[in-house]
Amino acid sequence: MLILRRTLRIARTLLLCLIGLCIALVATIQIQQRLLRRDAERLDGEIMSCELLKTPGADAVRFFSSWGNLVQTTGNCEAGNCTMKIRAFDWMARHEFFQQHQWLVDHCPWIGGRNMAYEGDITVVNGVVAKKRFSLLTEYITPPDESGRRHYHLREGVIQTLSHFGDTQLERCDSLMREHPEYCVTSPYDCTKCSRMEIDFTPFAPTNEIARITRFNFDCMTRWSPCKKIGDVLPAAAAEYEAEAARTRDLSRSGDDELHDWWLKTVWINARESENVVIAEVVSIGHLPVVSRQEAPPKPNAGAKLRLVERLKGAKDWEPDELRDLYVGKNYLTGPPETYPTIRPGARFIVLFESSFKIEPVRNFQNSVLSLNDANLVQVRFGISRDFEAAFPIIQ
Numbered sequence: 001m002l003i004l005r006r007t008l009r010i011a012r013t014l015l016l017c018l019i020g021l022c023i024a025l026v027a028t029i030q031i032q033q034r035l036l037r038r039d040a041e042r043l044d045g046e047i048m049s050c051e052l053l054k055t056p057g058a059d060a061v062r063f064f065s066s067w068g069n070l071v072q073t074t075g076n077c078e079a080g081n082c083t084m085k086i087r088a089f090d091w092m093a094r095h096e097f098f099q100q101h102q103w104l105v106d107h108c109p110w111i112g113g114r115n116m117a118y119e120g121d122i123t124v125v126n127g128v129v130a131k132k133r134f135s136l137l138t139e140y141i142t143p144p145d146e147s148g149r150r151h152y153h154l155r156e157g158v159i160q161t162l163s164h165f166g167d168t169q170l171e172r173c174d175s176l177m178r179e180h181p182e183y184c185v186t187s188p189y190d191c192t193k194c195s196r197m198e199i200d201f202t203p204f205a206p207t208n209e210i211a212r213i214t215r216f217n218f219d220c221m222t223r224w225s226p227c228k229k230i231g232d233v234l235p236a237a238a239a240e241y242e243a244e245a246a247r248t249r250d251l252s253r254s255g256d257d258e259l260h261d262w263w264l265k266t267v268w269i270n271a272r273e274s275e276n277v278v279i280a281e282v283v284s285i286g287h288l289p290v291v292s293r294q295e296a297p298p299k300p301n302a303g304a305k306l307r308l309v310e311r312l313k314g315a316k317d318w319e320p321d322e323l324r325d326l327y328v329g330k331n332y333l334t335g336p337p338e339t340y341p342t343i344r345p346g347a348r349f350i351v352l353f354e355s356s357f358k359i360e361p362v363r364n365f366q367n368s369v370l371s372l373n374d375a376n377l378v379q380v381r382f383g384i385s386r387d388f389e390a391a392f393p394i395i396q
Contacts, residue, residue: 030222033116036088037221040118040136043067043086044216047120050129052161052203053388057124060084064122080127087119115139116221130203130388133160136216136233140226155227157234159199159214163389164272173200178262181269182206182386185213185241187230195230199237204386213237267376270368271383274352276314279372280306281348283323303327304343306351313384326351326369348372350380 046063049055057080064071064084075082116138123131135158165173165184173184183201201210213236220227231238263269271277283305305323308315318324328343343349350370370376384390 033114033222036116036118037218039088040221041218043118043120044134044136047122047132047134048211048214050122050132052132053128053130055129057082057127057129060122060124060129075124077124081125083121083123085119085121087117089115089117114226131161131163133158134214134216135159136218136220138220138227138233140228155220155230155233156194156196157198157216157230157237158196159201162200162202164202164387165200180205180209181263181266183210183213185237185244187238187241197230197234197237197241199234202386203388213240267370267379268383268386270352271313271380272387274313274368275354276318277312277350277352277380277384278308278315278318279310279312279348280324280326280351281309282343282345283307284345285343309348312350312380313387313390328369343369350376352380 050060050063057077061077061084064086067086070086070088072085072087073082074085077084116136118134118136120134121132122129125131135156137156139155165177173186177184182205183199186198186200187196199210199214213234215234215236217227217233217235220233227233229238231242263273285302285304287302304326306326307323308318308320311318326343349372352368352370370380
């Protein structure tokens with residue numbers, strides 16, 4: 001009997017210790033998650049409170065200085081040109097012990113634990129806040145499948161400032177931005193185990209709209225049941241994306257093409273998105289050789305020799321005494337001016353082009369070579385002014 005009582009006493013003590021350890025672990029995880037959420041909400045609030053192209057860089061430096069060693073700085077903030085970044089992970093990701101005992105991580109969802117991370121950065125240029133970014137990453141682990149394997153599902157919400165949208169974003173955004181050309185909500189990828197919602201916006205996007213769609217659901221960091229859908233992380237953004245995607249889903253081929261090309265036909269947006277914009281004068285017209293990647297000799301194309309008159313944006317490598325080739329269809333050399341600019345020696349045009357200008361035909365000629373008149377010039381200059389990176393370099 002004495003041995004039995006001692007055994008029961010030891011078993012009871014061990015059980016109580018085990019229960020105590022479990023309670024301590026649950027409490028630790030929950031406290032750490034709430035501290036992480038508090039910091040994420042604080043960083044998001046500080047970043048979003050900065051007004052782009054208005055808030056002094058010194059204010060941003062003051063915000064970030066309170067984060068201590070978490071801040072990673074690139075550039076020289078004292079000179080007014082730097083990027084400050086903060087990145088933080090959940091308690092389990094920060095401790096090597098959990099990485100060496102993956103089974104603990106697999107079972108943490110039972111007690112409300114999950115892998116999480118947040119990241120935020122601000123870029124200061126010429127003494128003012130020029131760009132800002134914030135992202136929240138959450139993960140949930142599925143119950144074991146038939147083979148006993150668990151699967152990790154990532155959900156990430158990202159909000160970030162862009163000077164212009166560029167080719168990559170335009171491929172996703174061109175059909176979604178007609179009503180709001182200063183911001184775009186996309187879901188760049190959506191697979192079985194990963195989903196991402198991205199909000200790209202320029203400094204000129206409506207403040208109230210950006211405040212509405214960039215509101216994160218920080219409950220995903222602390223609630224017991226994990227956020228399984230990207231719409232749980234960014235509810236307003238996901239709802240807007242679904243509504244806009246639904247409007248374009250059943251369009252005809254011609255309607256879809258028109259929606260994708262609308263920005264090319266909008267002069268100021270075309271100027272904002274183009275890498276280079278110049279005023280050029282036609283020196284001569286004729287047939288020009290075309291560089292071909294094929295072995296067969298290329299056929300000459302109709303085109304014109306252009307002389308640089310004025311750089312409006314980019315084109316730093318086009319020297320004033322250098323002539324460049326503009327490849328065009330033969331119909332563009334002589335045609336009704338209401339359809340396209342008539343190319344003739346002495347005529348001047350606004351030319352919008354990318355880096356491949358020297359070896360490739362200008363894409364979408366009718367929208368890339370504009371008549372030089374006051375109306376077009378006003379729109380072009382306005383579009384260039386919306387691309388604030390064209391005026392100064394951004395710290396990478």
